Amino acid sequence: MSVHFLKLQVKDWLVYGGQTTVEFAPFQRGKNIVVVHGKNGFGKTSLLRALKFLFHNGYDREGLLEQWHEHAREAGEGSMKIALEFVYQGKPMKLIRKVDFESRNGTTAVTPSVALIDVDSGDLENQVEDKIELIIPKKSQQFVFFDGAEITRYAQRQHDKGIREAIEQVLGIPAVRNLKSDLGKLVNELEDEQAGIVALQGHSQDLLAEIDRLKNEAASYKEQRAGLLDKINGVQRAAEELEKEAAQIVAIATEREQLAAKQERRADYEEQRDQVNDAIKRFLSDAPLHMLTGPLKQIVQEGVAKQEGGSFRRDYYLHVKQYLDRVLENGQWDFGAPIPESTGQDIEREAQRFGELGAGMGTVKRKDINLGDISELKALLRRLQDSGDSQKLMDKRAVYDEKLEEIDKDIRELRAKLAGHPLLEVQALFEQRETLTETEMTLKQDIEALDGNLARVIKEIDDKNRELDEATMGTDLGRPLTETLYTARQLYKVVDAFVDRLVAQKREDIEREATNIFTRITNKPLEYAGIRVKDDYTLEVYRRDGTVVENKKLSAGEKEVLAYSFITSLNLSSPSPAPFVMDTPFGHLDSSHRDGLLQSLPNLPVQVFLLATDRDLPHQERDQVQAFIAQEFEIERNQQEASSTIVQE
Template identity: 25%
Template sequence: MRIELTSIHFQNWKCFQKQSINFDLSTIGSKNIWVVFGDNGYGKTSLLQGILWCLYGVKAIYPDTRQQPKFVTFFNSIAVDNNPNLEMSVTLTFKQDKKNYRITRVAKRLVRGNTISYQQSSLIFSQDGKEKSDVTENIESLLPESCKELFFFDGKKIEEYAKLTHSQETRDAIERVLGIPEIRNLITDIKNVRKEIEKELGDTSIARNDLRKINQELNELQDIVNITEVTKNQTLQELQQEYVILQALKNEARQSDEAESKFGEINSLEKKASNLHKDLEQTLEKIKNAFRQAPVHLLSKLITQVTDETQTKTLISNKQLADVSLLEKLIVHDSCVCGRCIDSETRRYLEKQLEEAKNSRRLYEQAVNSQKLHTELSILCRTPPLNLELLLLQRDRLEEDIADLEQAINKLKLDTDGFDRESVKKIWQKMYQQENVVKQKKDKIERLEKEIEEFRQQESRLQRQRQKLASQNKEAASLSRQSDLACRLYQATDELVRWQIDNSREIIEKHTSEIHQRITNKPEEYKGVKINDDYTLGIKLKSNDIVNPEAINFSPGEKEALAFSFIAGLNQASGKAAPLVMDTPFGHLDPTHKKNIINSLPELPSQVILLATGEDLPQNILEDLAPYIAETHIISRKGDNEFSSVINVQE
């Protein structure tokens, strides 16, 4: 059943002093979109906050009680100047089939000296003009607070809604939307009726000890069955939580496994970098040698000339050394080598020459040094020059390779930040332990189910015995049949609850998958959406594998698209088709997701109210939506006063 917002009335609410907005529903069959345009700061968010406050109170705006005193600033500033103790109110009217609902919440501003506070004056819920008691319960029945994000949400915060783990409160609220609590209430009613019948049957069978004994056994057995079923249901819930923990650990283990692989890659790259550093050191040393040898090769002709001269001097020095030796031999002989006698004058001349030669003690040293210099210069001249240009290129290449390796190493270290080999080992140990916990829970559930089945068989046997004994008394026989009927009805209703939950989940899954396929930017990769028992979401791949969105690194845009699909799918599955009021409707979606979501809005069976700026809905998008827009409202400033806005229908 579609729920439609027909009007909103603000009195002294933020920038709206006295403002009514009426939504013309005459085109609801063909046009389901209302657009409320306004620049930032003009009152779009104030409008959404007014709806939330009217339905759920201050906590819907300020969940943190420490922030709630700020609510006193919501009273219109212009009106406060005229009347500091004024009242503020918001009124909403809804239509559902032929029923009309009106909700009004009023708050009063209180001034006591320098202290300013507020208090709620009244909260009224009326149906078809008649006020109802239990206002909060009636609002919860119409639009559950725990599911408010399914009906009213801020596109800027859709990433918060995209968190894929839901609380127990959210699950309960979703089940309320699907009508499951009513069936659970039926089970409770049947239990109570059955207890009353059993009590009457017990009173009737007091005179029959055998019948009384069977009744007592049945009652005790039923209590055991109830306790066992409660234990099983609690274990099922615990199992779901353990599955969530296990999935988180598996994700951690997967990441740690990747980290382990990256640790090995880091080691390999560091070894390679170390080798390159050694090569670089050797290359730098060669470059130094090349610079040292450069002057030699530049002066090679001069060095060759010096070498030749050195060699000549060496030969002369060697000759002089040979002359000294010959003179020493001649002086000690009486005749020359030619046979002539050496006279006194000749001997004096030879002695003089020998004395001069002996006085030149450096001749030998000069000869040795000259020979050494000659050898060294010869080696230098013969040594081929180093290719300095090639060495410089090699140095540059090595430095670039080292820089690339260091960049890759730093990136890998960032990727593995928070992991070390010991923590990786502990994560895997935790995962194995958690798998064991899950197995124990599953084994416990299986054991409890077997016990329940055995108890049911015992119960059936005792009921047959009681029916046989009770047949001897008309009243007891009637009560026995009623008790058996209540027992079967209880079991059937319990089965109905499980069927309804599974069926509802399948319906949500169907709607969510259809919407997701229309708006995802990867329809070729994804086949649909899987709704888990705890209403968390999985993604069906084309391979039919079901994966956690976190495990495949969903982008923010993909998460927002998935969250929108779930919200819209649940809305459709509820049968209520509550209005969707969207502030900054498309958050930070990429163009593809934005376009796909916009194209899906006309297909929703709900009233859609978009609170948007011109940037949110540019002209090309408006042209696409035009055939489905029922009305466009414009928020404008009244006299350029930031504390006074008005809303008018665009003609």
């Protein structure tokens, strides 16, 4: 049965000077949201702290003085007080935590007090702190009163370490564990008493001795079993470590393969680029000849046709010489490309040769142009034609340069990743893993054998106990004791079976409800299928295809949604779910997550107090849940008096 808040009074607490009283509407399902609007610094967090303080005073003297409203503190004497009327297990109660400040000998005496009142009878309850602990245990406050920052912290912690104890306390599991332990003690006590009766009667001594021997044997088996379980845990931990290492090796091996492939591809690119470079060099060195391709063709054609000719090319040779001289003088080709120094020398040589050819044309004899010359010219022409287009070569080189630059970057990154990862022996790891598996199997077989022995001894003890019970049942003194003992033993067996099943059931409940809440809020409902609660109560999100989402892959917002879903399901799985008081709970949440979270609130079977700034709950979002809002309050600030009050809107 859930706890509902009815009326809150705050006096001289932090930003709340004087007394502020807020009355809450009776709890109604589906209309369970109470919004307290407040600007930054107006007192939302002070309100949250007031409730935390009310249920658990975690402050020392200095801390209490710091919580006292500053104007009241200036006066030097007075009190601060938080009082809450609420319904717990259908009963109206009032909890008051008050601190008196009194000036004594130049210092302030601080006297805290607490009272719990049964409102119907007006009676003061005793053992107040114990009772408060039953209503909202200190450890479970984090699942009841929380702010955005706390959710963020919880979201981080949730993935690092299970907070098993607190969670089990909220779920009511320790009480059942305690019952098992207490029943065990009671059974021992009753058996001792029974032994006394048996001794008084002077018979069945052998039976008692035999039971003692069997008990010792059982204890020894249990001890051995616990030792073996410890060993199994150790083996499993070592196996997990090995698996992590193996996964790392696989990842490293993959990266090494990638690196090798990239290095090979780089070598190919480099070779291809070198070939292009050579082609470019050849092209440039042949540049003058390229300019002469046309005339050369003509020479070859005419040479072939007119091998008997004389000075028919003189003018042409001289014309080419003039052209080359001009190019040399300008230092660049007609199309603008500069002439490298080495090429310049070639051009100069060619110009000289053409000059000589032209000058000597008058005396050229038939024998000067022979078939050998023509063949050489033909070969030269073919080479020139094969050497390609200069622009295309340049483009090709640029492409290779770009590819090399890109692959160099990848290689650098991979090298950086692999730096510090020594080459690990996979085979050795697999062998170790195998040995561990074998050890684990052997240990489990040993445990099975022990369990067999234990079951046999327990049965023998039961049989002997029955004999003993029969012996004591026959006496007036022994009969009631034996009946009590028998019932206690049966109860012990019940609680022993119950505790394991209860833990499993609670985990299932939390898992299912956390999944319900999470899938309603998440902005990836088609991808994420649910939440799994592991043995240590840490969480993991799994996808629709069954794969687990690595925690580090979850965004900060997603982790908060996960934490919120878990906290909510946990509180609501407790025997007495408490109201949620959330101070600016939306931390890293995007609008889609915020919408989802807001829409989930009306489904909760408890009051939900939202302490929000206008940024946390803009009008548009507020309007979406208006039908579910029971009340709205505004924190008003009197800036002259540095004091806040809460008024209903």
